Amino acid sequence: MPNETVAALIARSNALGADPRLTNYAGGNTSAKGTATDPVTGTDVDLLWVKGSGGDLGTLTEEGLAVLRLDRLRALKDVYPGVEREDEMVAAFDHCLFGKGGAAPSIDTAMHALVEAAHVDHLHPDAGIALACAADGEKLTEQVFGDKVVWVPWRRPGFQLGLDIAAIVEANPQAVGTILGGHGITAWGGTSEEAEANSRWIVETAEAFLRENSRPEPFGPVLPGHEALPEAERRARAAALAPVVRGIASHDKPQVGHFTDADVVLDFLARAEHPRLAALGTSCPDHFLRTKVKPLVLDLPATATVEEQVARLHELHEAYRADYRAYYDRHATPDSPAIRGADPLIVLVPGVGMFSYGKDAQTARVAGEFYVNAINVMRGAEGVSTYAPIDEAEKFRIEYWALEEAKLARMPKPKPLATRIALVTGAASGIGKAIATRLAAEGACVVVADLDLAKARAAAAELGNSDVAVGVAADVSNPDAVRAAVDEAVLAFGGLDLVVNNAGLSISKPLLETTEQDWDLQHDVMAKGSFLVSQAAARVLIAQGLGGDIVYVASKNSVFAGPNNIAYSAVKADQAHQVRLLAAELGEHGVKVNGVNPDGVVRGSGIFAGGWGAQRAKTYGIAEDDLGKFYAQRTLLKREVLPEHVANAVFVLTGGELSHTTGLHVPVDAGVAAAFLR
Template sequence: MTTPVEQLLERAHLLGADPRNTNFAGGNASAKGATVDPVTGSTVELMWVKGSGGDLGTLTEAGLAVLRLDRLRALTGVYPGAEREDEMVAMFDHCAFGKGGAAPSIDTTMHGLLDAAHVDHLHPDAGIAIATAADGEELTRRIYGDRVVWVPWRRPGFQLGLDIAAIKDANPQAVGCILGGHGITAWGDTSAECADNSLWIIRTAETYIAEHGRPEPFGPVSPDWEPLPEQARRERAAALFPVLRGLCSTDVRQVGHYTDTSEVLDFLSREKHAELAARGTSCPDHFLRTKVAPMVLDLPADAPLEDVISRLGELHAAYREDYRAYYERHATPDSPAMRGADPAIVLVPGVGMFSFGKDKQTARVAGEFYVNAINVMRGAEALSAYAPIEESEKFRIEYWELEEAKLRRMPAPKPLATRIALVTGGGSGIGAATARRLTAEGACVVVADRDLAAAEKVAAEIGARAFRSADVAVAVQADVTEEAQVAEAVRQAVLAFGGVDLVVNNAGLSLSRSLLETTVDDWDRQHDVMARGSFLVSRETARIMIEQGISGDIVYIASKNAVFAGPNNVAYGAAKAGQAHQVRLLAAELGEHGIRVNGINPDGVVRGSGIFASGWGANRAAVYGVPEDKLGEFYAQRTLLKREVLPAHIAAAVFALTGGDLSLTTGLHIPVDAGVAAAFLR
């Protein structure tokens, strides 16, 4: 026989696996049951409920809050009223059983005060469509009869739990309720019954909307807003994204996500999209991530790019003014300080939606929530009229002290959080080590390599611990000698994360030959990859950084051979010297844009190196008269520190240059060679 916790987790995974039932990290579920108190030996009634911030679809036992039911229900005796209901959250600590598990959410009393063994609270699009319809109460009666009861809007909290408990007691025939402006709650005596009731409420709403809704709830398609063809749409998105990212990073640097799904493009093609978008989202889970309303471009989809960029700047300035006015209209002396005034969602008809957040997952989820909001508006408008909760109520939740406390509990951001890095030659050796280090320090990374399979392997390894691999690392194919491939790789980086602001020019190769043996092809090949390649990458990414207007870093992986003269190395050494001087030239040119350009001069990195594995190691070993498998040791013994240089050492130097402590350093070359006196910089 399964335990209440096992039943709860099974139900949570069932409901959370389908986005029609609830959004990511939205809603919660609970189960009640008996256990033995290890202190008294007596039986005690407990409730297990999804903790704050968890996700139903991936919930584990560690994500559950565990509370004594008798103590939780006893809180009704000390409840000071709706005006002071926030004080009750701290009282949950006194109801914890054992260590209490995860932090209880604000909805805990909705579950604990309800006289039902199993309870679900969900945010299905169809259910919220009924909840936000102008005549939602009448629609609830029409759709469900007396089996589902309407609950007028009330901010989540202790009083809402009391309200729902009273409604259930007064309506023994009911299996759930529609929470005005918010979502649904369902219950059952068994976990299976609770899940069935939740799904029945959701599917019944979906069916009713499909059978009774108007066919074009957003109005007819406007010729000005029709989607651009896919290629033109993606090109316009790539051109606009860095500009938008810069605007939306006015207060705090952001990472972006681009969406051009059919739901988004259809909504934006309709005549009513601007009017509906201005009403904002309703469900608290939605607008906490999307802000109260998006920024919407009001030019035709095919308007000239320079006109669009100019207009976006005007709209952004107006959005910030409006947001400040919204804050000032509703703030009280004890309200938290105003957070960033930049939009989280930007809608561009014909192109799609751009969403922003503190990391890729946050930006992506914000976009997903706005798609939920579009679905909600579609359902509400199909049956009635979309009527979200009042602006003042949105403010009460957005600037709720309990939400502020949740933000304060979050860990401090890593040094490279919100930075988007492009690493060339990222499929092996120094590039792979650098990509790993940058993501470990909080960056999103685009792993670029001529060998796409190698880049994909590194990106997959990096993303293996993320909820979605592409939230932290993506792979792109790029031969840096090809101008078109470099431009396309940068475009893919922009579409993946919103821009680029940390570049590592690492792609390289080497042929060890004497002057007389070096052919023109040898010379051209090495200069094409390193001198020409790093020039092309720097040019394309600097263009993006300038458009963003939020500074950036370009790092060249040069070589001690840029300053050290050794035998049989004329093409490689000259190409590296060219890279080294690019650092100085670009530092002088790009400084006015806040872009820092620095270089790293490694000694020979043998282990894990693609260059050494491709024949360079054997050639250099022959030059120095040592076995190839001893080449790393040979290099180490000729250094002052007698240590071998590894890819991780180069990656550490990249981080040292870009992690923030050297923010006023540009035009510098850092030797990472364990001390080669002949390569000392002068």
Template sequence: MTNPVVTDLIGRSNRLGADPKTTNYAGGNTSAKGTDTDPVTGEAVDLVWVKGSGGDLGTLTEKGLAVLRLDRLRALTGVYPGLDREDEMVAAFDYCLHGKGGAAPSIDTAMHGLVDAPHVDHLHPDSGIAIATSADGPALTKEIFGDRVLWVEWRRPGFQLGLDISAAYRANPQAIGVILGGHGITAWGATSEECEANSNEIINRAAAYIAENGRSEPFGPRIVETLAGQERKERAAALFPVIRGLASTDRAQVGHYTDSDVVLEFAGSERVGELGALGTSCPDHFLRTKVKPLVLDTAPDAPLDEVVARLTELHEAYREDYRGYYERHATADSPAIRGADPAIVLVPGVGMFSFGANKQTARVAGEFYVNAINVMRGAEAISRYAPIDEAEKFRIEYWALEEAKLQRMPKPKALATRIALVTGAGSGIGRAIALRLAAEGACVVVSDRDTEAAGRVAAEIGGPDVAVAVSLDVTDEDAVADAVRQGVLAFGGVDLVVNNAGLSLSKSLLDTTARDWDLQHDVMAKGSFLVSRETARVLIAQGMGGDIIYISSKNSIFAGPNNVAYGAAKADQAHQVRLLAAELGPHGIRVNGINPDGVVRGSGIFAGGWGADRAAVYGVPEEKLGEFYAQRTLLKREVLPEHIANAVFAITGGDLTHTTGLHVPVDAGVAAAFLR
């Protein structure tokens, strides 16, 4: 049975974590102290339950808590070797754990265990950090809170900070919490309800003070007007692949686009360059956003080639500046530089582009920079924004403990950071391909003429951080351009394109109408051409290479009866593979094809009448068509959608780096379709 103390802690944590004015994803931590039974002695033992390393308050469960014995944790004060060696104490937390399982203790565990209050919250609210990063922070804390909330000078999170807060708590019994210079807030209470109320009191009183006393236009006047909605989206889609390519110079990144009013106001303000250069302050902010953003300084409607040229110049200057920052502060023991590309790019009049190793990381980086904007606004409204200095930022960014956390992360999947667009992905082969690419780490744009089917597949994959659904009729040139734009705005670009959309009508030459011919060629020959052309623009703009895959057919080679329009369209696709491989190779873009045999089970084409027609041609019952196809192969095996998906992954998964212009048969061996 769950301890009631834990139940209350989880509830409080989830409420605090769900409120964006309180903290952001994975930010802050909470704790509760209580008693439980020692499984060895059967006696009551005093414990502290605290959110573990890497957890998120809004989604916290009991499994995300670290559970430690208070007597052992507090006994660490007797062996604390001092500030220069305080990192050693994190390893010591493991010797204080109670029971089996649970999360790894975080660096903030000391703060929660050493403060005597039964319940403690450590949070990163925008209003609290605004006070914490104000040049007049100590005086403002006194003015706003009197002696009810104390000021604690900046100190890097760790054991000593826990001792500092504990000392402030003991010396000031009237206090409900502290403002941590440059960082955030910590509050406490005798009950879970009181602790939560105290946290909210600090946050709300700080916000009210800023609102009532802050000056207007703390960022200066707006000097760049925001582009109108559709124009802004189109400019963002045009710039995103270029920016993503630059931000992926050291390692490939996924992107997220934000054009909220908060971002557009800051990006278009007179002081965006000045304030942006000061960087963020709260460790949770700059660990995700880097010390500062790259800020574009061209007009939002300037010619695209001029903007791209300027972005390239600013990116190189940013990299040089970041390398200088690293070299100024690195010591012999510092981890190697992790990459000099920006994580946040601000484009006045257009919005913010944030980047990370996956979509969630990129999105969260953007959310944290919005927090940083709010912090700067608050601090500049009532004082002067004064974040922690550069040396302290470096000490946290290249902290040995942070490096160890990064090294413990699982190895990325083969398609991590790759963005795939699959046509006809609402069912059958396309669905199987989308699922397989996502399982291997890709973000997937699930496109289909059947919007509802595409939506179901995207939801099956896992939702907007890994897959988005896009309505797409591949025969419509404007629809193709719009679908690609939507995919770019969702993830930052495109790396892997699968031309899978298709249909078939089984008719003899004499029965095939011009409309039958045009329909099949429009979907497969023209449709593949349109999708390849539009995505190639993105692939070239990114400068990161990429893959285009055509799901052709053995019928592009094999001459079967009553199949002239379909076979000719597939032959067109097959030759597009060769033509585009030759043309796009200089850009590092590989173009390959896959030639399946008839895929009956799970196929939208076969379910739509093609199966019945082909069964009639071959004189077998429709339900036996898959078996019939299998028996005419060398391996006597039926081809299923997942076999085509396997081939797509085999070509794009990283081993066949020097293969382009290839057609891979996935037909269980149809000798008449052997390539010659």
């Protein structure tokens, strides 16, 4: 169990991190000073517990704290080589660790160690950054807080900033915190409760000042034609643009997307000053490290057609890439890290909303949240002054900081299906659920589509939160429902990469007992349904320009003739040939189309549980409970086939190793010689 000091620090951190008014996801850090027993000497030693690099205050646990010897940290003042060799001090922190040290110390460790107060908070509240990024921020700080909060001019985070703040605390015993120019706030206190109260007081006081003193319409008047489209039209337009925008954001490397049409975004884009402010870029390092220094903004009104917007987006993308490369070239030095990519991470479309991108759904969503923070900062600064972020040279020093590069290098290797977005039909149970589960485990964002929306959502929830999987309704025989499901997929994750046609049902009857209704039902769901899903998905895949995979879950029956199964086997043969036809047609777009031919999947199968098992058992003259064993014994391997085995085949086809394979059918039947492909 943590000691009382650590317990109080964790509680304070979680409370501060849970309030988006106070700080953003993974932003800011907190610390506490106290004593613990040195196991070597048996004596008490002064320690600093501080949030480690990359952690999140709202979810911080003791394991996320760095633990360091305070005497050794403060002794670093005697060997500090100056701002030109600032980065060396982070490596020096490792020599100050207590025991194993816990989490990796962050660049802000010096700020917490050198301030004498026992408890220190460093936060990124929108209201605080608004003052920090105002052209006359120093004057406003004195006006708002008097001598209780002191202005600190912009300085890149590091040891010197820690020395600066420590000097301010010593020279201003009445002060409870600082406004850090271009950055955020720092507050302190003798107890954990006092530090938290001071942090909250600074934020609440700043909020009240901005609220009471802001001029009307800080973003200017409404631009004609830039008002938000009606919701249904807005969402439809976003779904139409999403694949194109994702292709733009993924030119250098694939990205997952997130879309928001929050009122704060729509209002910003409707106002006359949004082009000027967006071009100035964000200021707080936590913002632009996740959003790039500035967004791509579509400079057409919402009344433009989709075709006009698409054409203009491509033009703006080329200009954005050239501008970003020029920014890099202006500031890069021989020892700068290589350019990481010139594509935008934030794309703003007036009347529609914001698309944000990242290496996974959470990163994409958080990037969007950070740009909303940036909009709030701009509004606050423009309301009482003029928004004046740090200059681009300083932004470059942060973005291409060697320490930031080292942090990226420590990231775990991505899973095989990372950045890929999968749509699986009939995925609430059986084979479809097994496929969705495997794809999610391999790193894909998964859209669980099923006729039953409640079951789809429940199955998605089993895979993880909405950054991992979402559930959507999909009657695959209805073209409107299919288009709606695909639209939901692209709005949830930005696009599509991998589509599995799995939805199906089966009615086992001899020819003379098979009704026209039986025939139509099976063909509507599987032949027509697969066609509709593939058609809707192909529109997205082609618009993205990123290639992709379409997989059909067909059947051994697509090539094997058995009794009492005319409708099911015929429709499976239809699906099998769709694979060949679409492989031939979509190859020029980099889209691979393959099939899987299972057989005898009894356990966990929705089809068998729905009456198919009883019908097949009757055909073979055996008990239904013995059907799985019966199927296994007629195979060459004498092994029962489970849904997970089908999922394995889908992953093999889409996981990257078979990058040059299309038009293939993979048997997953434990060996049925009569179904060998010829």
